[in-house]
Amino acid sequence: MKEKEILYLIEKLQLKTISTEELKRLQHLFHEASGNKALLQLMREKFDEISDSSEALKSFKQEQAIRSRLIRHIEKNSIVPKNRVRRYYWASAVVAVCLIVGFVFLTDKVTDTNGELKWTTVDTQAGERKKVTLSDGTIILLNGNTTLAYPTQMLQHIRLVKLKGEAFFDVAKNEKKPFLIVSKDFTTQVVGTSFNIDSDIGRVVEVNTGKVNVFAVPENKTIELIDMSHNTSENILSLINKTSNTHVFLLNGQKAQLNQQNSWEVSTYYYKNWFDNELVHLNEPLHQVIRKAYRNYGDSIAVHPSMVDKNITITFKNRKKEQVLNTLAELCNGKLTYNKMTNTWTITKK
Template identity: 30%
Template sequence: MNLQQAKHLAHKVLANEANPEEKAALQQYIQDNALLPGLEEQLFPLQELMSAPDSALPAGMEERILTPLTGGNAPAIPARRPVLRQLLRISAAAAVVLIVCLGAYRLLHTDRTPETTLQTLVTPNGSQGNITLADGTQIRLNGGTTLRYPSSFTGKTREIYLDGEAFFEVSEDSSHPFIIHAPAFTTTVLGTSFNIKSAAGQQLSEVAVATGKVRVAATVAGTADSVAYLTPGEVVYYHPNDPAGIHKGSIAFNMIGAWKDRRFHYDQTPLHSILHDMESAYGLHFRVVNPAVLSCTFSATFNNMTATEILQTLALMSQVKFQIKDSLTEVSGQSCN
């Protein structure tokens, strides 16, 4: 999500027109960009609200904002008392910023773990990581992955943040849904095992379920078909440039989280996705000489092979060439189109 999209969502929240997924997406954007100077002012232009004439403020906005703050008893705003209205406008506008930034439930209708309580676990490329959360949930992290999680879970939900790829075995607790926020998806489960692959800047994201049932919602506002329910053996894919939204399909059980054993299955998969897997699993660094080769697609299965063996096989299957130069692997060749 970019700033313009976030501004659009902020406007919908204030107008009481945002759905739960849009509110969650806005909250995630605010948390991910908490250090961006002037973010609150850009999303909620206080000067506009404070300097606008009385009639310019949307009807009922003061009451809608003040009601959550007063427990449902918003004060009446006399039409002939501009000073009081101005003070209320300033207070209301400031309250909006405070409520959104702190993730207040009543305005955004979502419980969030305070940013200051989150621990961070990072697995570098070429390695894997394991962690057991406070509720007993076990997570296996692929290389190049960042996980943010609380030391203990409080409130009505169990929420964590993922950037990269991980396999989850979630402890069952029907009264406290487990929610994973990732760049492309928000995934909600009660107790199940599944794999999520979603990294910032990554072109293709996916969620695949091994056991149980999960709810997956695309976090990009306006995405068509943005919610899907998955059962064992099902997978959803998302590409940011695909206006159709997320696509649902099937997947072999033995390929869900297969990266843990360095097994990879590709079916007409573009080279850029394969290289990303090689970076995460083997710690390789690539320099692409001809970007056109990244669109080349491959169908192959690699079972516990070395990185060199995989690259050699890809080269034999196409016009793509790989050459190791110092710490970089140079990718060159001709387009496959």
């Protein structure tokens, strides 16, 4: 049982999700294991694994010195036979690693303060995609022409990112720390689920798995509420809920779109999207379809003014850029031309 508990707590330590009490428990288990050969071997293996993989440990310059002092202290003061000294060394070394990584983790984890948040930003160009993995294990796929920002240091009570553009989220489950995505016109809150957000063109949230709360609270107001929550016992989700005029709760297979009146329109979602190389357009004006095509492919696309408001309903699956644009031109009874000098596609009247 203790082996499983040690492995579980070490995994939480490496993922930076361990609490202060759990860290103390892990240290206690290490001390208890000093006479158990099997546990010492397990600890040695985990010590090697952490040493190889932990960025926190790599950046801790005194680690080698601590290990050296530990072994010298054991050799000098221990009365156990020499063939057992190495086992005690590894027990102490792993305890040291636990203390080091735990210290780095606990000091790196920011307690929410009134200070201005510092952000790490990831951008994509039109036609480019990127994958971002956060420290909690959350995976985010960025579509083209998108900006993602997350706090440089962890917050204590929430997980937070800012989004401009489109991204697919696979959020690691943590019921104690809800995950907030703030964008220009709305805020999305989840615990652990997968979903797509188009924050600027479609203003839509599409849920693949789990449950999602969406609030018509813009980015600047949500950030203001986060700052306010430092000085009140009321939590941030309660403040957002009170502020939002319109709020929807989505299940898997549903999507919500924020209309021009800032009201949510909920409908069925068919799970396929850009990350599956499938583009679904349901009664969308051509100018919006063209903006999405630019985000996906990266080439500039011009459309004759008389065509921009024509509604389009079509699905493209694994289609090349020229095939997609040719089809759009045909649907508008137009023709497609390409200028190599300016790298621009144009849909004009026939």
